[in-house]
Amino acid sequence: MAPTVAPYGEWRSPIDVNFITSSTVTISNLLKNEKTGQLFWNELSGATNGRTTIMTRNAAGVDTELTPAPFHARTRVHEYGGGAFTLGSTFLISSNDDDCRLYKVDTTTKEATPLTPENKAWRYADIEIHPSEKFLICVREDHTVDTPQTVVNTLVVVRLDAKEPNVEVASQTLLAGADKAKEESNNQPRFAADGTLYFMSDKTGFWNLYSYKAGGKVELVLQEPVKAEFQGPAWRFGSKSYYPLKSDPTKIASTYTKDGVDHLAIIDAKSKTLKDIPIEFQVIDSVYATTSGQDDALLLDVGSYNVPSQVISYNLRTNKYEVLMKSSTVDVPKGWIAKPEPLTFKTTGDLEAYALYYPPTNQDYIAPEGTLPPLRVLSHGGPTSAYDSSLSWTINYFTSRGIACVTVNYGGSTNYGREFRDRLRTKWGVVDVDDCCAAATYLVQRGSVDEKKLAIVGGSAGGYTTLACLAFRSVFKAGVSHYGIGDLEILAKDTHKFELLYPESLIGPYPAARDLYLERSPLYSADNITCPCAFFQGADDKVVPPNQAELMVNALKKRGLPVAYVLFEGEGHGFRIPKNVQAALQGEVSFIGRIFGFTPFDGIPIDIANESAIGK
Numbered sequence: 327m328a329p330t331v332a333p334y335g336e337w338r339s340p341i342d343v344n345f346i347t348s349s350t351v352t353i354s355n356l357l358k359n360e361k362t363g364q365l366f367w368n369e370l371s372g373a374t375n376g377r378t379t380i381m382t383r384n385a386a387g388v389d390t391e392l393t394p395a396p397f398h399a400r401t402r403v404h405e406y407g408g409g410a411f412t413l414g415s416t417f418l419i420s421s422n423d424d425d426c427r428l429y430k431v432d433t434t435t436k437e438a439t440p441l442t443p444e445n446k447a448w449r450y451a452d453i454e455i456h457p458s459e460k461f462l463i464c465v466r467e468d469h470t471v472d473t474p475q476t477v478v479n480t481l482v483v484v485r486l487d488a489k490e491p492n493v494e495v496a497s498q499t500l501l502a503g504a505d506k507a508k509e510e511s512n513n514q515p516r517f518a519a520d521g522t523l524y525f526m527s528d529k530t531g532f533w534n535l536y537s538y539k540a541g542g543k544v545e546l547v548l549q550e551p552v553k554a555e556f557q558g559p560a561w562r563f564g565s566k567s568y569y570p571l572k573s574d575p576t577k578i579a580s581t582y583t584k585d586g587v588d589h590l591a592i593i594d595a596k597s598k599t600l601k602d603i604p605i606e607f608q609v610i611d612s613v614y615a616t617t618s619g620q621d622d623a624l625l626l627d628v629g630s631y632n633v634p635s636q637v638i639s640y641n642l643r644t645n646k647y648e649v650l651m652k653s654s655t656v657d658v659p660k661g662w663i664a665k666p667e668p669l670t671f672k673t674t675g676d677l678e679a680y681a682l683y684y685p686p687t688n689q690d691y692i693a694p695e696g697t698l699p700p701l702r703v704l705s706h707g708g709p710t711s712a713y714d715s716s717l718s719w720t721i722n723y724f725t726s727r728g729i730a731c732v733t734v735n736y737g738g739s740t741n742y743g744r745e746f747r748d749r750l751r752t753k754w755g756v757v758d759v760d761d762c763c764a765a766a767t768y769l770v771q772r773g774s775v776d777e778k779k780l781a782i783v784g785g786s787a788g789g790y791t792t793l794a795c796l797a798f799r800s801v802f803k804a805g806v807s808h809y810g811i812g813d814l815e816i817l818a819k820d821t822h823k824f825e826l827l828y829p830e831s832l833i834g835p836y837p838a839a840r841d842l843y844l845e846r847s848p849l850y851s852a853d854n855i856t857c858p859c860a861f862f863q864g865a866d867d868k869v870v871p872p873n874q875a876e877l878m879v880n881a882l883k884k885r886g887l888p889v890a891y892v893l894f895e896g897e898g899h900g901f902r903i904p905k906n907v908q909a910a911l912q913g914e915v916s917f918i919g920r921i922f923g924f925t926p927f928d929g930i931p932i933d934i935a936n937e938s939a940i941g942k
Contacts, residue, residue, distance in 0.1 A: 329692045334699040334728035334776075335915075335924030337691040341662055341726050342928055343908035346719045347372040349656040355564055356625050356637055356650075357413040358616045360572070364433065365650065366392070366413055367637075368399055376902040380411060380420060382433065383650075392436055398423035401563075403451035403467045403479075404824040405869050405899060408562030412453040412462075414486075419462060421450050427491075428453070428464070428484060441484050443491045447472070450482075452563040461485050465563070466493065467823075477823035507831050511744075513560045514567065518575035522595075524568070526557045532743045533557045535568060535580065535593060547578070549598040554584040559711050559740040568593075569615040571622045571642075579603075579624050579642075581610040583741045586668055586680065586715070590626070592642070604645055607633065609716040625650070629716040632663045654719075661689025664725040666715050669732070673764040674757075677749075680735040680742070681765045682713060683774070684721055686728040699730045700779035700922050703766050703802070705795075707786035709758060709832070710747055712739040723911055727926055729918070730775050736761030736791075754832035755798070755814075755846035758791045763801045778803060779922045783914070785809055786870060786899065793848035793878065796855045804921045805859045806914050809870045809899060812849040812878035815840065822868055852881040858888035858940060860917045860932070862910050864897030883935050890917055890934045 352370040359366070363385040370378045378400045380393045393399050400423035401410040411420035418431050419441070426446045429438040442448065453464040461483050468478040483494040511533070515525045523538040530551035538544050557567040568580035576595040581588050588610040590603040607628035614625040621643045629635040634654035640647040666682035673679045686699045693699065702724055706713050713733035721731050735742070737757040738750025749757050762782060770777045781804040784792040789810015796805045811817050818829050818836040834842050844850050859882055863875040872893060882889040892913055894906040901907050909930070916929030921940060934940070 329690055331694055332691050332728075333924050334686060334693045334697060335919055335922065335926060337686075337688045337726065337728040338927045339662060339688060339723070339726035341658060341719060341723050343723075343911050345656065345658075346723065346911070347904035347907050350634070350654050350719060351652075353627070353635070353637055353651055353653055354612075355409070355411065356612075356614060356627070358614075358625065359413060359415070359433075360617060361415070366411075366418060366433075367651075368410065370902070372904045375904065376896075378410070378423075380418065380431070392418075392431060392433065393420065393438070394436075396424055397429075397438065401449055401451040402426075402898075403449045403465055403563065404561075405822045406562045406824070407451065409452040409564030412455055414455050414459055419453050419455065421453075426450070430486065440491050441486070442493050448493070455486075460487050474821055474823045474826045479823075507827065511560075513557060514565055516569070518570040518578075520575045522575065524570070524578065526567070528744050531745060535578065537595060547593055547595050547598065548600055552582070552600070553743065554582045554589075555741050555743065556580055556582045558583070559708060561708070561711070566612040566614055569613050569624075571615050572617050573622050579613050579615055581613050586682075586735075586741065588714070590624075590640075603640075603642070605640070605647075606630075609635075609714050611635070611716075629653075631666050631715045631717055632660055634717050658722075659689070662687065662726045663717070663722055664731075666733075668715075669765070669768065671764055671768040673737070674760040677737070679737060679761040679764065680739075682715060682733045683769065684725050684731040684733075685774070686725055686730055687722075688726045688728065691728065693728060698774070698776040698779075699728055700781065700918065700924075701766060701769060701775040702729060702731045702918070703762050703780065703782045704731060704733045705736070705758065705762050705782065705784035705788035705791040706733070706739070707784070707788045708738075708740075709736075709750060709754060709787035709791065710738050710740055711787075712741045714741075720911065724915065727915065728924075729915075730769075732765055732769060734762050734765045751831055752834055754787075754829075755790070755794045759794045759798055762791060762795055763799050766801055780804075781806060781918055781921075783808075787811070789870070790814075790848070793855075793859075794846070796857060796859065797848040797851040798854065800856070803857050804918060805855075805857065806862070806917065807859065807875065807878070808862045808901075808910070809864055809867055810861070810874070811870055812847065812874050814843040814847045816874060816877075817870075818843060820871065820873075825869070849877055849881060852878065853885065855882060855885075855887065858890075858917075858921050858934070860890040860892070860914065860934075862892045862901075862913065863894065864899060864901065865893050865895045866898045869899040879935075886936050886939055888921075888934050888936045888940045890932045892932055 354368045356367040365383040401407045401421040428441045447469045449467040455462045466482040510529045513526045535547040571577045578593045609629045611627040624640045636652045637650045638647040664684040664687040669681040782802045783806040785808035789807040861875040879891045912930040913932040915926045
């Protein structure tokens with residue numbers, strides 16, 4: 327059957343909002359009880375309505391919810407969370423988001439016993455149980471005096487054999503601002519069974535693996551530094567980019583990223599060598615060493631552009647794997663999945679930046695001859711995060727409707743070494759903006775997309791880059807900000823503790839560099855914005871509060887520009903509740919269609935102030 331001819335943006339697709347929220351599952355923090363063979367993991371799906379639960383699978387392969395509602399296995403330490411639970415021999419320890427307490431959960435009876443006192447000002451994360459199982463150590467974040475300058479992070483001890491809830495301070499408290507950014511980034515400390523402490527450091531320009539042994543000797547695990555990243559950005563607790571093997575702690579399974587592709591390897595700490603392990607996936611998000619019978623095995627969170635994220639058990643002797651669980655319960659025919667094209671393009675200063683281009687892809691449709699697709703340029707958050715080639719249903723939601731997407735890894739992104747990451751130092755709002763504009767211009771010049779239908783889209787720090795592109799350049803014809811930053815001075819004064827000093831490295835010290843904060847703030851250059859904008863915001867966002875969006879919305883309204891503002895109650899930094907995820911997608915595609923002159927088949931119009939000014 328011949329494809330139907332229809333304008334870009336009006337193609338019908340099976341990848342709709344119901345598919346995205348009802349058939350996809352987010353799986354994280356997979357752990358295994360080596361004695362019983364039971365698996366434990368965090369799960370978030372449409373069925374849980376934004377609540378993260380802990381699931382378990384027994385040796386017979388039966389899955390059971392270990393923490394039924396209302397238990398919410400999540401932590402908000404650093405606002406980004408991670409490391410919300412860990413595993414003991416017959417129990418697990420988890421944070422409960424509803425009351426912020428730590429609980430001991432019996433893995434057989436499911437009985438949950440509180441370990442920490444009632445105090446919602448105390449949050450806990452990164453839990454490590456001592457081998458004796460008499461106590462645990464974790465991070466406690468104290469919001470008793472809840473300002474960025476007064477929130478306190480402390481290492482604490484919690485007794486597991488105490489009769490009453492308890493917390494004991496284990497280290498000197500750290501106030502926000504107590505330590506400045508250093509030229510070396512150390513992460514992921516992890517003890518091996520022989521007592522060796524391993525950790526990641528980027529002292530040579532790339533994150534490589536180091537060891538620390540009794541006597542205080544620190545050394546690179548490999549013979550020479552490798553120009554590859556052995557970890558990603560450390561925004562969340564609980565990262566696992568490497569893990570010592572169960573059979574031999576001097577052998578470490580690790581993932582590393584080179585040229586935008588993830589690799590799996592075994593590092594031998596004795597011979598100081600690295601051996602690549604064959605694997606068909608392009609993205610490896612976590613590595614956890616376990617066993618499969620008598621063999622060493624790895625639990626890996628993997629994916630590719632056309633394979634939904636899944637957890638596999640990889641046997642290191644046979645080099646074969648078994649799929650344990652999938653993030654999607656439905657297989658979408660490949661005819662609707664866009665294959666990303668890696669791009670390396672020139673940007674300001676004759677430097678190079680990187681991107682992945684996703685062309686419109688739908689086996690049932692072609693566009694009228696002589697037309698080019700609209701383009702969504704995606705600016706990632708962080709801003710020192712990065713895009714990879716893992717399957718994104720959100721991206722394919724747009725590409726399967728005939729809207730091209732490009733994910734830009736601008737200067738400052740992780741996975742390309744410290745030198746590339748440092749391009750953004752004091753240059754936020756300049757380098758990222760230049761690179762996003764250069765990516766769009768590159769695709770226009772090679773004839774891939776319509777120059778008159780370029781949209782810039784981003785969330786969080788990517789939302790700031792979105793607004794900065796509109797305020798300081800004239801490349802884009804529409805902008806969509808998801809919980810983005812409009813006023814950098816407000817960010818400097820009213821951000822959360824974890825990122826309090828972050829703007830100093832990205833812009834400059836405040837208030838000494840106040841003029842630069844104002845100069846780089848889209849809010850104070852709102853008069854330069856000439857195209858329609860849409861804003862999607864969580865009402866409970868503590869990282870980028872709603873006032874950031876509202877100031878921008880009001881400024882653009884006064885100028886008579888078409889502007890939309892959608893506020894989601896009950897949402898923080900990022901949207902989790904299915905109905906809101908759906909509304910954000912359908913609202914954005916409808917908004918872009920209204921600006922660029924097409925009607926998406928499933929778009930739901932959002933209120934646009936000054937709508938009559940569209941096209942003028």
